[in-house]
Amino acid sequence: MRNEYETAVLSRILPNDAEREESHQMGKKLIDAVFEVAGVPAMMTGSVARGTWVKGDKDIDIFMLFSPELSREELQEKGLAAAYAVVEKFGGTSEEKYAEHPYLNAVIEGYDVDLVPCYHVSSTAEMKCAVDRTPFHTRYLIDKIASLREDVLLLKQFCKGGGVYGSDHMTGGFSGYLCELLILHYGGFTQFMEAASKFRYGEVIDIEGYYPDRKSVRALFTEPLIVIDPTDKSRNVAAALTPTRFSEFIELARDYCEKPGSCYFIPDAPTSISKSEFSAVLERRKTALFALSFKTPEYVADTVVPQLRKTMETIRAMLIKEEFQVHRAEVFMGPEHSILIFELLVAELPNIIVREGPPVWNHPNADKFVAKYLHQEEFAGPWISEDRYYTEVPRKYITAVSLLEDRKKIFSGALGKHVRLSMEGGYDVLVGEDIWSEEFAFSLSAYFARSSHAVRKMRQLCDE
Amino acid sequence: MRNEYETAVLSRILPNDAEREESHQMGKKLIDAVFEVAGVPAMMTGSVARGTWVKGDKDIDIFMLFSPELSREELQEKGLAAAYAVVEKFGGTSEEKYAEHPYLNAVIEGYDVDLVPCYHVSSTAEMKCAVDRTPFHTRYLIDKIASLREDVLLLKQFCKGGGVYGSDHMTGGFSGYLCELLILHYGGFTQFMEAASKFRYGEVIDIEGYYPDRKSVRALFTEPLIVIDPTDKSRNVAAALTPTRFSEFIELARDYCEKPGSCYFIPDAPTSISKSEFSAVLERRKTALFALSFKTPEYVADTVVPQLRKTMETIRAMLIKEEFQVHRAEVFMGPEHSILIFELLVAELPNIIVREGPPVWNHPNADKFVAKYLHQEEFAGPWISEDRYYTEVPRKYITAVSLLEDRKKIFSGALGKHVRLSMEGGYDVLVGEDIWSEEFAFSLSAYFARSSHAVRKMRQLCDE
Numbered sequence: 001m002r003n004e005y006e007t008a009v010l011s012r013i014l015p016n017d018a019e020r021e022e023s024h025q026m027g028k029k030l031i032d033a034v035f036e037v038a039g040v041p042a043m044m045t046g047s048v049a050r051g052t053w054v055k056g057d058k059d060i061d062i063f064m065l066f067s068p069e070l071s072r073e074e075l076q077e078k079g080l081a082a083a084y085a086v087v088e089k090f091g092g093t094s095e096e097k098y099a100e101h102p103y104l105n106a107v108i109e110g111y112d113v114d115l116v117p118c119y120h121v122s123s124t125a126e127m128k129c130a131v132d133r134t135p136f137h138t139r140y141l142i143d144k145i146a147s148l149r150e151d152v153l154l155l156k157q158f159c160k161g162g163g164v165y166g167s168d169h170m171t172g173g174f175s176g177y178l179c180e181l182l183i184l185h186y187g188g189f190t191q192f193m194e195a196a197s198k199f200r201y202g203e204v205i206d207i208e209g210y211y212p213d214r215k216s217v218r219a220l221f222t223e224p225l226i227v228i229d230p231t232d233k234s235r236n237v238a239a240a241l242t243p244t245r246f247s248e249f250i251e252l253a254r255d256y257c258e259k260p261g262s263c264y265f266i267p268d269a270p271t272s273i274s275k276s277e278f279s280a281v282l283e284r285r286k287t288a289l290f291a292l293s294f295k296t297p298e299y300v301a302d303t304v305v306p307q308l309r310k311t312m313e314t315i316r317a318m319l320i321k322e323e324f325q326v327h328r329a330e331v332f333m334g335p336e337h338s339i340l341i342f343e344l345l346v347a348e349l350p351n352i353i354v355r356e357g358p359p360v361w362n363h364p365n366a367d368k369f370v371a372k373y374l375h376q377e378e379f380a381g382p383w384i385s386e387d388r389y390y391t392e393v394p395r396k397y398i399t400a401v402s403l404l405e406d407r408k409k410i411f412s413g414a415l416g417k418h419v420r421l422s423m424e425g426g427y428d429v430l431v432g433e434d435i436w437s438e439e440f441a442f443s444l445s446a447y448f449a450r451s452s453h454a455v456r457k458m459r460q461l462c463d464e
Numbered sequence: 465m466r467n468e469y470e471t472a473v474l475s476r477i478l479p480n481d482a483e484r485e486e487s488h489q490m491g492k493k494l495i496d497a498v499f500e501v502a503g504v505p506a507m508m509t510g511s512v513a514r515g516t517w518v519k520g521d522k523d524i525d526i527f528m529l530f531s532p533e534l535s536r537e538e539l540q541e542k543g544l545a546a547a548y549a550v551v552e553k554f555g556g557t558s559e560e561k562y563a564e565h566p567y568l569n570a571v572i573e574g575y576d577v578d579l580v581p582c583y584h585v586s587s588t589a590e591m592k593c594a595v596d597r598t599p600f601h602t603r604y605l606i607d608k609i610a611s612l613r614e615d616v617l618l619l620k621q622f623c624k625g626g627g628v629y630g631s632d633h634m635t636g637g638f639s640g641y642l643c644e645l646l647i648l649h650y651g652g653f654t655q656f657m658e659a660a661s662k663f664r665y666g667e668v669i670d671i672e673g674y675y676p677d678r679k680s681v682r683a684l685f686t687e688p689l690i691v692i693d694p695t696d697k698s699r700n701v702a703a704a705l706t707p708t709r710f711s712e713f714i715e716l717a718r719d720y721c722e723k724p725g726s727c728y729f730i731p732d733a734p735t736s737i738s739k740s741e742f743s744a745v746l747e748r749r750k751t752a753l754f755a756l757s758f759k760t761p762e763y764v765a766d767t768v769v770p771q772l773r774k775t776m777e778t779i780r781a782m783l784i785k786e787e788f789q790v791h792r793a794e795v796f797m798g799p800e801h802s803i804l805i806f807e808l809l810v811a812e813l814p815n816i817i818v819r820e821g822p823p824v825w826n827h828p829n830a831d832k833f834v835a836k837y838l839h840q841e842e843f844a845g846p847w848i849s850e851d852r853y854y855t856e857v858p859r860k861y862i863t864a865v866s867l868l869e870d871r872k873k874i875f876s877g878a879l880g881k882h883v884r885l886s887m888e889g890g891y892d893v894l895v896g897e898d899i900w901s902e903e904f905a906f907s908l909s910a911y912f913a914r915s916s917h918a919v920r921k922m923r924q925l926c927d928e
Contacts, residue, residue, distance in 0.1 A: 198825075199825070200825045201825075201851060224851075243850040243851055244848055244849055244850055247824040247825075247848045247850065247851050247852075248824075248848050250824050250825060251824055251830070251848065254827065284815065284842070285814055285815060285816050285843070286814035286815045286816070287814040287816060288814075323789060323809060325787060325789065327814070327816065327818065328818070345787060345810075345813050345814055346809075346810050346813070346814075349809050349810070350749055350750035350751040350752075350791070350809055350810075351748065351749060351750045352749050352750070352751060352791065354791065354792070360711040360712075360714050360715055361662075361663070361664045361665075361714060363718065366715070370918075370919060370922070374919065374922060374923065375923075378748070379749070380911075380912055380913060380914040380915060381914065381915055381919075382915060382916060382919055383914050383915050383916045383919070384708055384711045384712050384715065384916045385708055386707040386708055386711065387665060387688075387707055387711050388711075389916075447844075448844055449844060450844040450845065450847050451844060451845055451846060451847050452846060452847045452848045452853075454834075455834060455838065455845075455846055455847070458834070458838060459838065459839075
């Protein structure tokens with residue numbers, strides 16, 4: 001039984017027969033073209049192939065199935081050549097992209113088409129690279145999911161509305177394939193939502209029953225949600241789902257089951273913050289806000305964002321080690337610049353710090369430590385506490401800015417590769433309201449208003 | 465072979481024959497008096513009995529040996545009555561003190577005399593209270609230690625010079641009995657010092673060989689130095705030695721073996737700090753210094769100091785929980801007032817704090833948490849990170865003073881019993897230079913100049 005909100009959203013997102021027919025015709029034409037230019041079979045994969053796409057998403061994935069006897073180099077060469085020939089045939093435009101190997105992302109007759117070369121293998125056991133698995137997903141689901149298309153669409157749109165759709169690194173949410181498997185397993189959107197609202201860490205779904213029990217699955221996988229791939233028992237389809245997104249989904253499902261609403265199917269409209277509002281918020285918080293700003297590396301978000309996060313964690317650890325308490329930290333990747341935000345409790349510390357020395361019975365190091373500080377009489381020490389030496393010394397970084405501006409210190413840490421290169425080209429340390437720029441007006445607004453998707457939905461429901 | 469410093473110090477601290485004779489005569493007179501007034505035997509214990517006292521220490525311990533058939537109440541009653549009668553007989557003055565049961569501390573003919581009632585048992589296995597053990601120590605050592613008296617005196621004086629002599633709570637150092645056993649085991653002062661300079665945590669000394677190996681000893685005792693009592697195999701004579709004092713002794717022994725000096729046998733002269741010097745030091749450190757000051761409870765230091773420390777640790781934990789970073793903390797017990805010192809990195813924090821909420825799948829608590837903060841829109845939250853809710857809320861204690869002055873908060877913690885009573889009578893929160901007073905001019909000087917005894921000795925050696 002659909003409720004009123006579900007009926008309404010389906011009328012918006014369910015492709016009609018004409019669209020369905022048109023997409024299939026387009027797929028068929030592309031498959032024929034591949035055979036024509038390269039003499040190899042091809043198949044349509046993804047949501048369009050399975051009839052589970054959300055209206056308006058005009059993405060077609062064509063996998064070109066080459067002989068497994070080709071070398072990797074030959075596959076890449078012949079694959080790209082075939083893809084370019086297909087695009088040329090339709091008069092489309094294209095751009096090379098990289099997954100495990102290069103493929104072509106093209107725009108053909110208004111469709112966003114991926115032309116991906118892979119090996120034509122007869123089972124996943126014979127796979128030669130990760131993309132070889134994709135055709136099996138479609139073969140597995142195409143008939144089974146046919147009667148559950150509406151349910152899949154509802155779940156996908158629910159995930160989009162809650163900000164948890166997409167298995168890219170930035171989102172860390174639910175992939176389309178994962179949504180379809182979950183609907184298949186639970187038999188419908190409503191059934192799945194009720195189950196999900198009671199999910200806990202270590203949930204196991206093994207549709208094909210490859211494993212005798214949950215325990216043996218949990219011995220192999222450690223992710224919060226474990227969905228065994230029906231086409232490959234060694235793979236967790238939900239591996240990219242982060243613990244945070246998993247928890248957020250539970251919260252959304254729970255709230256939705258309790259009190260559904262149309263807002264759950266509509267992504268939040270981003271809000272922006274003006275410079276004067278930004279200053280006012282800083283004044284109210286009384287924290288010390290700093291940002292490292294540098295040119296965004298010219299790679300896709302899926303590559304850059306994890307590197308920004310790694311860099312942020314490294315610098316956060318440096319700040320904490322030097323006794324600057326970090327209230328919150330965040331990264332934002334803009335089209336021009338990327339920024340690492342550090343919100344500290346204080347910007348400045350006293351002149352003094354306690355340094356830990358060696359254990360007393362480590363004689364050579366103990367001697368060195370004592371000798372070094374024996375005639376430092378400005379502050380206290382060295383003294384012994386329990387089994388170890390300590391001494392007070394002048395603090396190296398009195399201000400957080402002096403640490404953040406110390407390039408040698410910053411570059412001594414583990415930074416993401418491309419982020420490091422960009423920062424080595426120069427980075428600015430911005431303080432307080434100078435952090436604001438048009439480019440980050442939306443991101444900074446989200447930072448200050450940080451709340452879970454479900455909380456935002458509940459606030460919207462209250463306002464309705 | 466004694467070195468020049470040892471020879472010199474012995475000439476200062478070794479009692480001469482006349483003193484020795486005089487002390488023994490005094491002991492004998494007291495023993496006779498006990499028999500006369502109470503009809504029970506008595507014995508002299510402690511260092512005077514064993515001839516191992518440092519010249520000038522005129523402490524005589526007399527243990528009055530009552531029948532084990534007496535009840536504890538009878539022992540106390542008869543014991544104190546006998547002690548008072550003895551004191552009266554000699555025209556001395558006295559004061560009741562408490563160990564496991566009451567005893568009398570008297571001044572008789574210039575000697576500091578303890579008159580302690582205990583049970584006359586034939587082995588430690590039959591002991592009825594802890595003081596019954598003491599006579600066995602003297603019986604065990606009196607002959608064995610006779611030829612090693614000078615070595616014992618050197619070690620005792622070395623411990624005094626290094627600030628590690630005394631098994632009271634405030635010192636947590638070496639007792640006289642422990643010094644004697646160590647000398648007995650190693651056969652001399654020099655031999656012991658060389659061994660001690662290589663000591664590590666978990667050192668085992670089992671003179672009577674009660675245990676088959678070190679491992680079985682370490683399974684029973686966890687202290688850094690384990691010296692099995694020859695008169696009671698279930699007791700570690702070094703149980704009161706703190707890890708810090710143990711480590712400090714290792715350091716002293718090591719430095720002394722490398723470069724001996726007379727300063728190792730001379731306690732450091734305490735230094736004091738004037739109010740203007742105190743202010744200047746604060747200015748240089750730029751930390752935020754606070755003190756809680758209250759009347760010193762009317763109990764002995766051995767009772768009060770551990771309670772002050774416990775109270776300090778409780779309040780330190782409160783400060784840290786509220787995000788005030790504690791640089792150092794210390795307690796000082798003065799004759800009138802006691803103070804708890806907290807040296808913080810900063811005195812004031814921003815208006816905002818992150819509060820941790822329940823896990824997402826703890827539905828009742830999650831609902832409560834979200835409901836509580838749903839319409840708090842001044843700051844961010846609630847949001848989910850990993851499996852848990854968090855939210856920003858206004859900080860309760862913006863200043864450290866507001867926390868320290870919050871009596872309800874302070875008294876909600878685990879404070880020492882007598883310290884709590886005193887603080888409930890009223891305590892002051894002192895800030896910065898107002899902490900200074902004549903009463904703590906020496907303690908505060910020691911606080912700022914904190915360094916290990918060996919470091920101070922080395923500085924003295926450099927100055928010589």
